[in-house]
Amino acid sequence: MTECDINNQTISRPGNSWLAAAVWNNSYTYKVSAHCPLHYCLPYSTHLNFSIPNSQCQFKRAGILCGHCQQGLSTIFGSSNCQKCLNIYLFLIVPIAISGIILVLLLFILNLTVTDGTINAFILYVNIISINTPVFFPQLGKFTPAYTFISLVNLDLCIQTCVYNRDDYAKMWLQLAFPFNLIFIATSLIITSRYSTTIQRLTARRALPVLATLFLLSYTKILLIVSSVLFFYSKIFHLPGDHTELVWSVDANVPLFGVKFITLLIACFIIFLILVPFNIILLFTRWLSRFTLINKFKPLIDAYQGPYKDKMYYWVGLQLVLRVVLFAVSSLDRNNNVIIGIVLFILVIGLHGTTLRPFKNEIKNYQEKIFIMNILILFALALYNHGTTNMTAVNVMIGLAMGHFILIVIYHIFTYALSGVTRNKLQLHINTLVGWIIRLLNKNPVHQSRLDSHVMNKIPTAVNYHEYREPLVVQD
Incomplete structure (x- = not known):
């Protein structure tokens, strides 16, 4: 339901609707749509003057159902706004x-x-x-x-x-x-x-x-x-x-x-x-x-x-x-x-x-x-x-x-960092680090003497040297 104001030549327009008027055969014809697209027309009720139809549009839009931008403007991405574009x-x-x-x-x-x-x-x-x-x-x-x-x-x-x-x-x-x-x-x-x-x-x-x-x-x-x-x-x-x-x-x-x-x-x-x-x-x-x-x-x-x-x-x-x-x-x-x-x-x-x-x-x-x-x-x-x-x-x-x-x-x-080629490279770096630590320890005299002593204790001592020689002549 809309109401007209003859004195101000305006008509009450419900929110999210679109109205337009034109003269045809010396009489007014009207275009009405109850569902204007969201973010095109004003969402609240207004008093519309048919001489300024674009006043019911928002974001500088114009035309039928506010579907166009005003002259010289273009639609932009991210919203329904219009602006000057080159x-x-x-x-x-x-x-x-x-x-x-x-x-x-x-x-x-x-x-x-x-x-x-x-x-x-x-x-x-x-x-x-x-x-x-x-x-x-x-x-x-x-x-x-x-x-x-x-x-x-x-x-x-x-x-x-x-x-x-x-x-x-x-x-x-x-x-x-x-x-x-x-x-x-x-x-x-x-x-x-x-x-x-x-x-x-x-x-x-x-x-x-x-x-x-x-x-x-x-x-x-x-x-x-x-x-x-x-x-x-x-x-x-x-x-x-x-x-x-x-x-x-x-x-x-x-x-x-x-x-x-x-x-x-x-x-x-x-x-x-x-x-x-x-x-x-x-x-x-x-x-x-x-x-x-x-x-x-x-x-x-x-x-x-x-x-x-x-x-x-x-x-x-x-x-x-x-x-x-x-x-x-x-x-x-x-x-x-x-x-x-x-x-x-x-x-x-x-x-x-x-x-x-x-x-x-x-x-x-x-x-x-x-x-x-x-x-x-x-x-x-x-x-x-x-x-x-x-x-x-x-x-x-x-x-x-x-x-x-x-x-x-x-x-x-x-x-990803622990997969495929990267993981192999990481393993290579770890092996290199371990090898460097081993070489560093081998250069320590105290550690080396302890290691030599530990190794010598593991070698069995022979009581008779000849027991460990292979005989040169095989006796019948």
């Missing part, structure tokens, strides 16, 4: 590409993979927080260390910057580029290792585990982009009359049936056709392994199921379903997503602690419980504060998770 920012692609290569190399060298199992619970933790970012970080303009950490691990830029002067449509393509670049690097190593023994020796048969880790790490980001293209649409009602218009929620100014949008739609639909079987196979792998087609992907499937017990191979698939459910709830029902999140994770921690215990290693079972309890506390804080989350408590809880992750990395660094 094409010189394209040079940022170089450090971004280098950081991707460094990340892949670190995963290879330190064996930080899902096959090892030490970071599986941590990946679940950061993915769940990323899905519920508006809940835990209601003020996205404030880049706290906790938000920066979560963004980086989810393969997202933690700073507000632009790459080049473009709109949200181009931003979607660039967001897809980074995770797929990492997956491309890992896939290239797998292919080249089949033809090069040198690369195969350097990768130490970790190419598939690294690829599996990168795909799981970027799963939430890819899911967000694909779903925003395939499922995020808004209805605009044209008044008077019953005419409705369907627009893309991310950028309502992009025509739905234009070449640009159809191209992005086809690409995301192809990715969707990969994500769905991926979820199903990991969830029902014990029943689907009888099919020849599924067995062709067995090496990759084994990379995910390596740390789990035989009867718990579905655990990683179940966690993927948990991500999808929470993502759907946070997108469709923002009012109850905190309660549903609490209920789901109480069930998970209850089953995990009483009967399931999915990991072969008991330490990893306790580690996953710690991360799940951390998520539960964050959801409880969000519920207690009714949308005004205590950022100090959130930063403390995520800080504890950061410390836990640092300990995991230190463990892998220590393991």
Whole structure:
């Protein structure tokens, strides 16, 4: 329900809604949408003057459903803000590409993979927080260390910057580029290792585990982009009359049936056709392994199921379903997503602690419980504060998770330092040190005399010298 003020020529606009007016055939027509995208329109009620339609937008946005930036501005990574951008920012692609290569190399060298199992619970933790970012970080303009950490691990830029002067449509393509670049690097190593023994020796048969880790790490980001293209649409009602218009929620100014949008739609639909079987196979792998087609992907499937017990191979698939459910709830029902999140994770921690215990290693079972309890506390804080989350408590809880992750990395660094060639070199240094100590002791006269005396006491003394000589002539 809206109210008009004839004197001020304004209309009361509910929060997170969008209104516009135009003159058609000497009469006013109105466009109304009850659901403006989050972080596009002002979240609180305002009095709107139709002569200044962009006053209902925030972050310097404009256009239909505030889907564009104001003229001369461009959308930036890390938020929905708009700012002045130059094409010189394209040079940022170089450090971004280098950081991707460094990340892949670190995963290879330190064996930080899902096959090892030490970071599986941590990946679940950061993915769940990323899905519920508006809940835990209601003020996205404030880049706290906790938000920066979560963004980086989810393969997202933690700073507000632009790459080049473009709109949200181009931003979607660039967001897809980074995770797929990492997956491309890992896939290239797998292919080249089949033809090069040198690369195969350097990768130490970790190419598939690294690829599996990168795909799981970027799963939430890819899911967000694909779903925003395939499922995020808004209805605009044209008044008077019953005419409705369907627009893309991310950028309502992009025509739905234009070449640009159809191209992005086809690409995301192809990715969707990969994500769905991926979820199903990991969830029902014990029943689907009888099919020849599924067995062709067995090496990759084994990379995910390596740390789990035989009867718990579905655990990683179940966690993927948990991500999808929470993502759907946070997108469709923002009012109850905190309660549903609490209920789901109480069930998970209850089953995990009483009967399931999915990991072969008991330490990893306790580690996953710690991360799940951390998520539960964050959801409880969000519920207690009714949308005004205590950022100090959130930063403390995520800080504890950061410390836990640092300990995991230190463990892998220590393991790497004591493995392979490094361990052989360490053993060589130890042998050299022992030899130096022995030679040093041999140079000590007192020690040498004691050693000589000890050795002489061990030699038996002959009573008759001739008894120890071999006779020269053998007597008959």
